[in-house]
Amino acid sequence: MGRGGGMGNPVNVGIAVQADWENREFISNISLNVRRLFDFLLRFEATTKSKLASLNEKLDILERKLEVLEVQVGSATTNPSVFN
Amino acid sequence: MAIPVEEAIAALSTFSLEDEQPDVQGLAVLLSSERYATNSPIEYSDVAAYRLSLGEDTKAINQLNTLIKEGKEMTSLLYTYRSCVKALPQLPDSMKHNQADLYLETYQVLDMEMSHLREIQRWQASAASKLAADMQRFSRPERLVNGPTITHFWSMLKLLDVLLQLDHLKNAKASIPNDFSWYKRTFTQVSTQWQDTDTMREELDDLQIFLSTRWAILLNLHAEMFRTNTVEDILQVLIVFCVESLELDFALLFPERHTLLRVLPVLVVLATSSEKESESLYKRVKINRLLNVFKNDPVIPAFPDLHLSPAAILKELSSYFQNFSSQTRLLALQAPHEIQGRELQDYQRHYLILNHMGTIRADHDDFSIRFASAMDQMIRLKSSDGVYNDWSRDIKGNMYDIVVEGFQLLSRWTGRIWEQCAWKFSRPISDSQQNSMTCFDYEKVVRYNYTAEERRALLELIGYIKSIGLMMQHCDTLVSEALWETIHMEVQDFVQDKLDTMLRTTFRKKKDLSRILSDMRTLSADWMASTSKADPEQHSLHQETEEMRQNTFYPRPVAPTAAQIHCLQFLICELVSGGNLRKVGGLFGNSGSGIPVEDLKQLETFFYKLSFFLHILDYTATIGTLTDLGFLWFREFYLESSRVIQFPIECSLPWMLVGHVIESEDAGLLESILIPFDLYNDSAQHALTSLKQRFLYDEIEAEADLCFDLLAQKLNEIIFTYYKSCAASTLLDSSFTYACDDGDKYFVKPLRFDAIFKLRRVMVLGRTIDLRSIITQRMNKIFRENIDFLLERFENGDLCGVVELQQLLDILELTHQSISRFLELDSYSLMLSEMQENLSLVSYSSRISSQIWSEMQTDFLPNFILCNTTQRFVRSAKGTHHSSHRSSASTGKPYFYCGSHDLTMAYQGLAGLYRDFFGVPHMFAVVKLLGSRSLPAIIRALLDHISSKITGLLPKINALQEALPKSIGLLSFDGGIAGCQKIVHEILTWEAKSEVKTEVLHDLKEIGSALYWMSILDIVLRQIDTTQFMQSAPWLGLVPGNDGQVKHAYSDNTPFTTLLSAASNAVTSSPTCPNPSTFLVMSKQAEAASLLYKSNLNSGSVLEYALAFTSAALDRHYSKWSATPKTGFIDITTSKDFYRIFSGLQxxxxxxxxxxxxxxxxxxxxxxxxxxxxxxxxxxxxxHFELFDFSYQFLNVAEVESATVSHYQSSERTKSSNFLQGYEGILEAMRKARRLNNHVFSMLRARCPLEDKVACAIKPSGAPLHRMKFMNTVSAFETLPQRVT
Structure with a gap:
């Protein structure tokens, strides 16, 4: 290795690397937890959508039933003589 | 008070996030697609910190990476280039004077596009010169700088790949030179007014040469490289690197593998551009190794619809690179379209996924199980106290291994799909295979090029890739700590442990090499991790004893940085090569370095592991790349060559897959029906983020929309057909199907739609679609259409079709029931009444009832005749004319009948039995279809019909009466039969009035049919009432009394109300009852119900009512048809009575x-x-009738006569028969008529006793009083509603 290889001061580098590992432990801990947070939000969104969809379905049915009832009542009230 | 992050995050998991939607789709959204490991986010600026003098190298890497990024943009620009000329308008003749303006406009439009091409030309020139300079710089034997590193190699190869792809595209795209020549023409037109156009002209010529020369980019690169003739070294090193990596095939994911395969032929061509060089190359890499690599992969995917073939490239380049043309062995390779015979079969076997499906399936199943169990263990580990020990390390290590395996599986599978595509593109079906019709080239390579099994296999594999990708993606945040920890441990284990051993043994004497080793330790060792938890004193020093050091470090969940891995790889390379790139035999070839084999092995393993770490650290991004199958949609190249704007949807591979599922109706594939939409998602993503072309996205969106609509429709049809078939099969008599020889065909192959019914959020192109609600909506519609279709069919047929209608409606109702178990459909009765148009509360008619009535009026009553014995009406031979003018029933889709064809045929056969008559079964159907709501309307209409017919009869009867003599006596016995006949003929002088006679007969027939219809209705209603009575009697407390009458067992309440009121009393008295009012309501309702049922018990007889009504109608004409005797006593000779007319008619x-x-x-x-x-x-x-009827008298005469004859001539039997000769026919007919009449009379006497009518009283004066009324007789007349007319 004649060509300029090798570390200038391995001891300093070693200390810096050690500090780097520790700093990065903190960083990766934070970033992982942020990711978990977002992961949770994604899942939350997905399940909420499902639940809203099923709620919507129920409302839809009620709405349609109501519509039929309205029509039936309407048909009866427009022609009250039938009942007298 | 601050809450620790971990606790806060852990608290999130307490939320309940159950989701019942199954995973039938791939990834729709990626949490992050950033690459922090494979691409250094800070461009390796941290490398300098390790003081390895890699500054120059890093700079070069960054420069190359920038070029690669630019180059990729250029390739996508070129790939998505679509001809502008085709879109240019032509001027009509009237506007020719504006030609100059058009030229100018055209020029401006084209100039924009051409400026991109100019940019590409400039860029490639600069890229080539930079790459050449870079290579020269790092290939000098004296090597003034450190490098090139492995990362640097990869950057060079990737840039070379980009240049090659760009060149390949430029050659393939014909529209570019086309557009350019148009551009040049407009330029010459436009530029006449400009000054100083020489430089522009020169530039244009330059561009033209660039565009029209094949392989211009590679030629230019070659020229740049060999300007100083010193790059062979690095080229050879690169070739060795490529070949070794490909042969080892360990750390390569498919994109890298394909890059290497693409680049290798070009490298070989560049490196053998002189005799001497090729010799030195083959010294380092045997030519057979190269040939092997080329032969293993005769086609390499380059673009979604464009492949490369090494053989073809070598051949083509040989004409441009003179020196290479002598490499006959390489040139003898066969291009893919030339391969034939056994070799072709071998390749087919290799490329077609179909042939690997068994292994793939087994791999998939095995992997999913192991992955799930590893995940399970991870979760258990997490929930335990989290101590670090061997157990937890095993679990994490296992997780790591499984993730690596998963990546390799995904990479292999996706690579297979790419390669199969490329193979299919290289071998379109021949013209003879395709059935003579003209089709696009694209159809030849895609649409007709995949067999059904191949489609199935492709779909299955895509499903595997997507599901495994999803599974791995879902646990991203759960496993990442374990992965980091394992990687950290691997690295630390190597640098702290293995390197230490090496340092103390092998490298003790070699100062240079041991310095490299200690550098490796310095830059990556994490000493504190091992000391923080164990005894800090012992491990921080280098000189501990062996046993104390082993495996005691506690890894942190922190991964090494990209720069650390980069440096470690560099140092390992330095170590094994001794800094000599020319070393023969490759990187780990073990010659000259003097390192023992075991150490070399360890170094090699670690070296390749390091490069795989990068992929694992980029977990989500790697999964994203490995599961991206969007390329299956793209066809830019074929679009251009076919000169169309877009292919129809049938040519599109994703839709072909959807279509395959629909056509095959394969239960195993149904759940993969949404997988093709992942392809659209992927391709849309690709169009937006990497090709950056809005128009492509728009096209994909349009196609996906259409595809989804079609899918929703087809899916509905499949589901509906399936459940309809099931219903039809259930309703089919099971003993019949059992006895049937081929009864199997009436059983329906089970399918499962549960998963599809649960899909409330399907991700398609970033939109969330509630598939379930779409299916429900369409299902509601399809039911209504079906009802409408059946009603229409009934309206187009005659009354006998009512049984079939009821059968089909029953099937439909059962279908509705079974689908309602999964979907929230509108209620069946609601849909039925909606389609019958009697939704209104005050409407007592319906489509069916009005149809039945109009049929009765126009067809049934005039054209059907009654057979009293069989209780059936059949169509008279004369009455057929009526049905001929009906519009022929429209043939509906098969799912409007009974689903499958076999079942439809079976039901049609069944219904065929009822098609030619009208009887009791039909009446059951009528009653069931009309229900209690519309039946009264029909009855009333029929009664009115009878009454109007009677009124209509009056004048006709009158006319007949007039033709009769004033008085008619008894037939005399004197003349015998013949005499009687003569007398009757004299009396009945109706010859002139035969028309009236026929009319009267027909009217009577209609009245009779109507009455008989009522009697059938009565029978049916009785039966239904009885059934209902039997069911409700125990609840109402009805018991048979002594006198055969129904008796109420309880005076004021019924068992039903007692039960419920007792229950509600018990419930409400208990203090824990939360809501007593509901129970009270329930018991009230029970009372109401029992009242309703009680009042329904004694429903009257329809027939009796009809007879009473008829009687009332007759009473109005009583005086005309029944002459009151003037004397007060019965006048036996009168001819005015109705019975005389009927007698004559009969x-x-x-x-x-x-x-x-x-x-x-x-x-x-x-x-x-x-x-x-x-x-x-x-x-x-x-x-009167029974006494004075002509036929009855006739019979009497015949009887007397035969008796007297036999009395006198009992010995001569022959004579008596002779005597009656010629009269047997008529006598038999008369007897029959008498029997029938007697039957009718006895029925009438039973159902309609008329004491009040037949009773007479003799007044004290002696005058008889006819038709006196007894006030105590219950008479139906009084209850009759009087019609207002």
Whole structure:
């Protein structure tokens, strides 16, 4: 290795690397937890959508039933003589 | 108070996030697609910190990476280039004077596009010169700088790849030179007014040469590289690197593998551009190794619809690179379209996924199970106290291994799909295979090039890739700590442990090399991790003893940085090569370095592991790349060569896959039906983020929309058909199907739609679609359409079709029931009444009832005749004309009948039995279809019909009466039969009025049919009532009394109300009852229900009511049809009574039917007798008729005569028969008529006793009083509603 290889001061580098590992432990801990947070939000969104969809379905049915009832009542009230 | 992050995050998991939607789709959203490991986010600026003098190298890497990024943009620009010329308008003749303006506009438009091309030309020139300079710089034997590193190699190869792809595209795209020549023409037109156009012209010529020269970019690169003739070294090193990596095939994911395969032929061509060089190359890499690599992969995917073939490239380049043309062995390779015979079969076997499906399936199953169990263990580990020990390390290590395996599986599978595509593109079906019709080239390579099994296999594999990708993606945040920890441990284990061993043994003497080793330790060792938890004193120093050091470090969940891995790889390379790139035999070839084999092995393993770490650290991004199958949609190249704007949807591979699922109706594939939409998602993503072309996205969106619509429709049809078939199969008589020889065909192959019914959020192109609600909506629609279709069908047929209608509606109802178990459909009765148009509360008619009535009026009553014995009406031979003018029933889709064809045929056969008559089964169907709501309307209409017919009869009867003599005596016995016949003929002088006679007969027939119809209805209603009574009696407390009458067991309440009121009392008295009012309501409702049922018990008889009504109608005409005797006593000679007319009619009718058998088609059936007898009975003339009827008298005479004859001539039997000769026919007919009449009369007496009508009283004066009323007789007359007319 004649060509300029090798570390200038391995001891300093070693200390810096050690500090780097520790700093990065903190960083990766934070970033992982942020990711978990977002992961949770994604899942939350997905399940909420499902639940809203099923709620919507129920409302839809009620709405349609109501519509039929309205029509039936309407048909009866427009022609009250039938009942007298 | 601050809450620790971990606790806060852990608290999130307490939320309940159950989701019942199954995973039938791939990834729709990626949490992050950033690459922090494979691409250094800070461009390796941290490398300098390790003081390895890699500054120059890093700079070069960054420069190359920038070029690669730019180059990729250029390639996508070129790939998505679409001809502008085709879109240019032509000027109409009237606007020719504006030609100059058009040229200018055209020029401006084209200039924009051409500026991109100019940019590409400039860029490639600069890229080539930079790459060449870079190579020269790092290939000098004296090597003034450190490098090139492995990362640097990769950057060079990737840039070379980009240049090659760009060149390949430029060659393939014909529209570019086309557009350019147009551009040049407009330029010459436009530039005439400009000054100083020489430089522009020169530039244009330059561009033209660039565009029209094939392989211009590679030629330029070659020229740049060999300007100083010193790059062979690095080229050879690169070739060795490529070949070794490909042969080892460990750390390569498919994109890298394909890059290497693409670049290798070009490298070989560049490196052998002189005799000497090729020799030195083959010294380092045997030519057979190269040939092997090329032969293993004869086609390499380059673009979604464009492949490369090494053989073809070598051949083509040989004409541009003179020196290479001598490499005959390389040039002898076969291009993919030249491969034939056994070799072709071998390649087919290799490329077609179909042939690997068994292994793939096994791999998939095995992997999913192991992955799930590893995940399970991870979760258990997490929930335990989290101590670090061997157990937890094993679990994490296992997780790591499984993730690595998963990546390799995904990479292999996706690579297979790419390669199969490339293979299919290289081998389109021949013209003979395709059935003579013209089709696009694209159809030849895609649409007709995949067999059904191949489609199935492709779909299955895509499903595997997507599901495994999803599975791995879902646990991203759960496993990442374990992965980091394992990687950290691997690295630390190597640098702290293995390197230490090496340092103390092998490298003790070699100062240079041991310095490299200690550098490796310095830059990556994490000493504190091992000391923080164990004894800090012992491990921080280098000199501990062996046993104390082993495996005691506690890894942190922190991964090494990209720069650390980069440096470690560099140092390992330095170590094994001794800094000598020219070393023969490759990187780990073990010659000259003097390192023992075991150490070399360890170094090699670690070296390749390091490069795989990068992929694992980029977990989500790697999964994203490995599961991206969007390329299956793209066809830019074929679009251009076919000169169309876009192919129809049938040519599109994703839709082909959807279509395959629909056509095959394979239960195993149904759940993969949404997988093709992942392809659209992927391709849309690709179009937006890497190709950056809005128009492509728009096209994909349009196609996906269409595809989804079609899918929703087809899916609905499949689901509906399936459940319909099931319903039809259930309703089919099971003993019949059991006895049937081929009864199997009536069983329905089970399918499962549960997963599809649960899809409430399907991700398609970033939109969330509630598939379930779409299916529900369409299902509601399809049910209504079906009902409408059945009603229409019934409206187009005659009344006998009512049984079939009811059958089909029953099937539909059962279908509705079974689908309602999964989907929230509108209620069946609601849909039925909606389609019947009687939703309104005050409407008592419906489509069916009005149809039945109009059919009865126009067809049934006039054209059907009654057979009293079989209780059936059949169509008379004359009455067929009516049905001919009906519009032929429209043939509906098969799922509107019974689903499968076999079942439809079975039901049609069944319904066919009921098609030619009308009887009790039909009446059941009518009652069921009309229900209690519309039945009264029909009855009323029918009664009115009878009454109007009677009124219509009046004048006709009158006319017949007038033709009769004033008085008619008894037939005399003197003349015998012949004499009687003569007398009757004299009396009945109706010859002139035969038309009136026929009309009267027909009217009577209609009245009789209507009455008989009522009697069938009565039978059916009785039966239904009885059933209902039997069901409700125990609840209402009805018990049989002593006198055969129904008795109420309880005075004021029924068992039903007692039960419920007791229950509600018990419930409400208990203090824990939360809501007593509901129970009270329930018991009130029970009372109401029992009242309703009680009042329903004694429903009257329809027939009796009809008879009473008829009687009332007759009463109005009583005086005309029944002459009140002037004397007060019965006048036996009067001819005014109705029975005389009927008697005459009956006689002549019987005689006619005997004398003219040819007129049989005019037979009127038994209903005439029904009408006549009923009218006579209701008029109180039954006994008159029985006494004075001509036929009856005739029979009496015949009887007496035969008796006297036999009395006198008992010995001569032959004579008596001779005597009656010629009269047997008519006598038999008369006897029959008498029997029938007697039957009708006895029925009438039973159902409609008329004491008040037949009763007479003699006044004290001696005058008889006819038709006196007894006030105590319950009479139906009084309850009759009077019609307002």
């Amino acid at each position: 006689y002549s009718y019987l005689e006619d039917s005997i004398n003219n058998p040819s007129k049989k088609q005019e037979m009127l059936g038994d209903s005439v007798a029904w009408a006549g007898c009923t009218i006579m009975y209701l008029l109180g003339q039954q006994q």
